[in-house]
Amino acid sequence: MEWKINEVRLGRIAPLGPKGVPSGIDKQPATGPVVLTRTGLEGDEHGDTRHHGGAEKAVHLYPQDHYADWRRELPDLAERFVAGGFGENLVVGGITEADVCIGDVFRAGSALVELSQGRQPCWRLNLRFGLGDMARRVQDTGRTGWYFRVVEPGEIAAGADLTLVRRPHPAWTLRRVHRLLYRETLDLDALAEFALLPSLSPSWQELARRRLGRRSVESWDRRVQTPE
Incomplete structure:
Protein backbone atom coordinates (compact mmCIF):
# COMPACT_ATOMS: atom_id res chain seq x y z
CA MET A 1 0.00 0.00 0.00
CA GLU A 2 1.24 3.42 -0.92
CA TRP A 3 0.15 7.03 -0.43
CA LYS A 4 1.51 10.43 -1.43
CA ILE A 5 2.87 12.93 1.11
CA ASN A 6 1.23 16.14 -0.06
CA GLU A 7 2.99 18.45 2.40
CA VAL A 8 5.69 18.36 5.06
CA ARG A 9 5.06 20.97 7.76
CA LEU A 10 7.23 22.55 10.45
CA GLY A 11 6.31 24.83 13.33
CA ARG A 12 8.14 27.42 15.41
CA ILE A 13 7.09 28.15 18.99
CA ALA A 14 4.60 31.02 19.10
CA PRO A 15 1.94 32.27 21.54
CA LEU A 16 -1.39 30.40 21.34
CA GLY A 17 -4.72 31.60 22.73
CA PRO A 18 -5.57 34.59 24.93
CA LYS A 19 -2.90 33.75 27.51
CA GLY A 20 -0.14 33.22 24.96
CA VAL A 21 0.57 29.55 25.71
CA PRO A 22 3.83 28.56 23.95
CA SER A 23 3.02 26.16 21.12
CA GLY A 24 4.43 24.89 17.84
CA ILE A 25 1.03 23.84 16.48
CA ALA A 30 8.44 23.21 4.07
CA THR A 31 9.80 24.40 0.74
CA GLY A 32 12.16 21.48 0.14
CA PRO A 33 13.47 18.24 1.65
CA VAL A 34 13.59 18.13 5.45
CA VAL A 35 15.96 15.98 7.49
CA LEU A 36 14.19 13.57 9.83
CA THR A 37 16.23 12.61 12.91
CA ARG A 38 15.37 10.15 15.67
CA THR A 39 13.51 12.88 17.56
CA GLY A 40 11.75 14.67 14.74
CA LEU A 41 12.03 16.91 11.71
CA GLU A 42 14.81 19.48 11.79
CA GLY A 43 13.34 22.92 12.38
CA ASP A 44 10.16 21.67 14.02
CA GLU A 45 9.53 22.97 17.56
CA HIS A 46 7.24 22.08 20.46
CA GLY A 47 6.08 24.37 23.25
CA ASP A 48 5.42 21.45 25.62
CA THR A 49 8.21 18.91 25.21
CA ARG A 50 6.82 16.74 28.00
CA HIS A 51 3.73 15.79 25.98
CA HIS A 52 4.75 16.56 22.38
CA GLY A 53 7.67 15.49 20.25
CA GLY A 54 10.48 13.19 21.30
CA ALA A 55 11.44 9.74 20.07
CA GLU A 56 7.97 8.17 20.42
CA LYS A 57 6.16 11.15 18.87
CA ALA A 58 8.77 12.22 16.36
CA GLU A 79 -11.96 28.15 7.11
CA ARG A 80 -9.89 26.69 9.96
CA PHE A 81 -10.27 23.09 8.82
CA VAL A 82 -7.59 23.00 6.16
CA ALA A 83 -4.31 21.13 5.87
CA GLY A 84 -2.10 21.92 8.84
CA GLY A 85 -5.01 22.80 11.09
CA PHE A 86 -4.22 20.07 13.58
CA GLY A 87 -0.51 20.81 13.70
CA GLU A 88 0.47 17.79 11.66
CA ASN A 89 3.91 17.29 10.15
CA LEU A 90 2.70 15.12 7.27
CA VAL A 91 -0.35 15.93 5.14
CA PHE A 106 6.49 2.85 6.42
CA ARG A 107 9.10 4.15 4.03
CA ALA A 108 8.63 7.93 4.04
CA GLY A 109 10.97 9.50 1.54
CA SER A 110 14.35 8.03 2.43
CA ALA A 111 13.41 7.57 6.11
CA LEU A 112 11.80 4.56 7.77
CA VAL A 113 9.14 5.24 10.40
CA GLU A 114 6.99 3.08 12.68
CA LEU A 115 3.52 3.86 14.03
CA SER A 116 3.92 4.08 17.82
CA GLN A 117 0.54 5.38 19.05
CA GLY A 118 -2.49 7.46 18.21
CA ARG A 119 -2.76 11.10 19.19
CA GLN A 120 -4.43 11.88 22.49
CA PRO A 121 -6.03 15.28 21.84
CA CYS A 122 -5.30 17.95 24.43
CA TRP A 123 -6.75 21.34 25.33
CA ARG A 124 -4.43 23.22 22.98
CA LEU A 125 -6.84 22.19 20.23
CA ASN A 126 -9.55 24.15 22.09
CA LEU A 127 -7.38 27.25 21.74
CA ARG A 128 -6.37 26.48 18.19
CA PHE A 129 -9.96 26.33 16.96
CA GLY A 130 -11.54 28.71 19.46
CA LEU A 131 -13.93 26.00 20.59
CA GLY A 132 -13.98 24.97 24.25
CA ASP A 133 -14.72 21.31 23.65
CA MET A 134 -12.68 20.70 20.49
CA ALA A 135 -10.28 18.24 22.14
CA ARG A 136 -13.24 16.24 23.44
CA ARG A 137 -14.84 16.26 19.98
CA VAL A 138 -11.65 14.92 18.41
CA GLN A 139 -11.46 12.17 21.02
CA ASP A 140 -15.12 11.22 20.65
CA THR A 141 -14.96 10.98 16.86
CA GLY A 142 -11.73 8.99 16.74
CA ARG A 143 -10.38 11.40 14.13
CA THR A 144 -7.16 11.84 16.07
CA GLY A 145 -4.28 11.09 13.73
CA TRP A 146 -1.17 9.33 14.96
CA TYR A 147 2.55 9.45 15.69
CA PHE A 148 5.58 7.76 14.21
CA ARG A 149 8.91 6.90 15.80
CA VAL A 150 11.93 6.94 13.51
CA VAL A 151 13.56 3.61 12.66
CA GLU A 152 15.96 5.01 10.08
CA PRO A 153 16.64 8.76 9.75
CA GLY A 154 16.48 10.28 6.30
CA GLU A 155 14.86 13.05 4.30
CA ILE A 156 11.20 13.73 3.53
CA ALA A 157 9.76 16.19 1.02
CA ALA A 158 6.36 17.00 -0.40
CA GLY A 159 5.57 14.58 -3.22
CA ALA A 160 7.43 11.67 -1.61
CA ASP A 161 5.74 8.31 -1.22
CA HIS A 178 -9.77 4.00 19.86
CA ARG A 179 -12.69 1.73 20.69
CA LEU A 180 -10.67 0.13 23.49
CA LEU A 181 -9.35 3.36 24.97
CA PHE A 194 -2.68 -4.34 24.03
CA ALA A 195 -0.22 -3.79 26.86
CA LEU A 196 2.09 -6.47 25.46
CA LEU A 197 2.35 -5.13 21.92
CA PRO A 198 6.11 -4.65 21.47
CA SER A 199 5.63 -1.85 18.94
CA LEU A 200 3.37 0.20 21.21
CA SER A 201 4.81 3.33 22.82
CA PRO A 202 5.89 2.80 26.47
CA SER A 203 3.43 5.45 27.70
CA TRP A 204 0.48 3.60 26.18
CA GLN A 205 1.74 0.26 27.49
CA GLU A 206 1.78 1.85 30.94
CA LEU A 207 -1.71 3.28 30.43
CA ALA A 208 -3.05 -0.20 29.69
CA ARG A 209 -1.24 -1.70 32.68
CA ARG A 210 -2.69 0.96 35.00
CA ARG A 211 -6.22 0.21 33.86
CA LEU A 212 -5.63 -3.49 34.35
CA GLY A 213 -4.24 -2.97 37.82
CA ARG A 214 -6.85 -0.50 39.03
CA ARG A 215 -9.85 -1.86 37.11
CA SER A 216 -10.81 1.75 36.43
CA VAL A 217 -10.36 4.39 33.74
CA GLU A 218 -8.10 7.39 34.19
CA SER A 219 -9.65 10.87 34.14
CA TRP A 220 -9.36 12.70 30.83
CA ASP A 221 -10.40 16.09 32.19
CA ARG A 222 -6.95 17.53 32.75
CA ARG A 223 -5.96 16.70 29.19
CA VAL A 224 -9.07 17.89 27.32
CA GLN A 225 -10.27 20.81 29.46
CA THR A 226 -8.57 24.17 28.99
CA PRO A 227 -6.92 25.29 32.25
CA GLU A 228 -8.56 28.26 33.98
Missing part, protein backbone atom coordinates in the same frame (compact mmCIF):
# COMPACT_ATOMS: atom_id res chain seq x y z
CA ASP A 26 0.96 26.46 13.72
CA LYS A 27 3.06 24.48 11.25
CA GLN A 28 3.85 25.80 7.77
CA PRO A 29 4.75 23.89 4.59
CA VAL A 59 6.36 12.78 13.46
CA HIS A 60 2.63 13.51 13.49
CA LEU A 61 0.29 12.59 10.64
CA TYR A 62 -3.29 13.86 10.57
CA PRO A 63 -5.45 12.37 7.81
CA GLN A 64 -6.28 15.01 5.24
CA ASP A 65 -9.62 13.32 4.53
CA HIS A 66 -10.92 14.26 7.99
CA TYR A 67 -11.04 17.96 7.20
CA ALA A 68 -14.15 17.58 5.04
CA ASP A 69 -15.95 15.95 7.97
CA TRP A 70 -15.01 18.79 10.30
CA ARG A 71 -16.12 21.43 7.80
CA ARG A 72 -19.45 19.71 7.41
CA GLU A 73 -20.00 19.35 11.16
CA LEU A 74 -18.71 22.81 12.12
CA PRO A 75 -19.45 25.06 9.12
CA ASP A 76 -18.91 28.27 11.10
CA LEU A 77 -15.27 27.26 11.53
CA ALA A 78 -14.83 25.81 8.04
CA VAL A 92 -1.57 12.72 3.49
CA GLY A 93 -4.88 11.92 1.81
CA GLY A 94 -6.66 8.60 1.37
CA ILE A 95 -5.54 7.15 4.69
CA THR A 96 -7.31 7.11 8.07
CA GLU A 97 -7.18 5.35 11.42
CA ALA A 98 -9.05 2.43 9.86
CA ASP A 99 -6.17 1.83 7.43
CA VAL A 100 -3.21 1.69 9.82
CA CYS A 101 -2.14 -0.49 12.75
CA ILE A 102 0.14 -0.18 15.75
CA GLY A 103 3.63 -1.13 14.64
CA ASP A 104 3.11 -0.45 10.93
CA VAL A 105 6.45 0.40 9.33
CA LEU A 162 4.54 6.87 2.08
CA THR A 163 4.82 3.13 1.55
CA LEU A 164 3.80 0.37 3.95
CA VAL A 165 6.64 -2.14 4.22
CA ARG A 166 5.72 -4.19 7.27
CA ARG A 167 2.60 -4.86 9.41
CA PRO A 168 3.37 -6.95 12.52
CA HIS A 169 0.04 -6.39 14.31
CA PRO A 170 -2.76 -6.49 11.71
CA ALA A 171 -5.44 -7.03 14.37
CA TRP A 172 -4.65 -3.71 16.04
CA THR A 173 -5.92 -0.96 13.76
CA LEU A 174 -6.08 2.49 15.32
CA ARG A 175 -9.85 2.31 14.96
CA ARG A 176 -9.82 -0.72 17.28
CA VAL A 177 -7.41 1.02 19.64
CA TYR A 182 -12.55 5.41 24.86
CA ARG A 183 -15.56 3.12 24.54
CA GLU A 184 -14.96 -0.46 25.67
CA THR A 185 -12.60 0.94 28.26
CA LEU A 186 -12.43 -2.03 30.64
CA ASP A 187 -12.21 -4.91 28.21
CA LEU A 188 -9.59 -6.61 30.34
CA ASP A 189 -8.61 -9.29 27.84
CA ALA A 190 -8.05 -6.72 25.12
CA LEU A 191 -6.14 -4.43 27.50
CA ALA A 192 -3.84 -7.29 28.48
CA GLU A 193 -3.09 -8.03 24.83
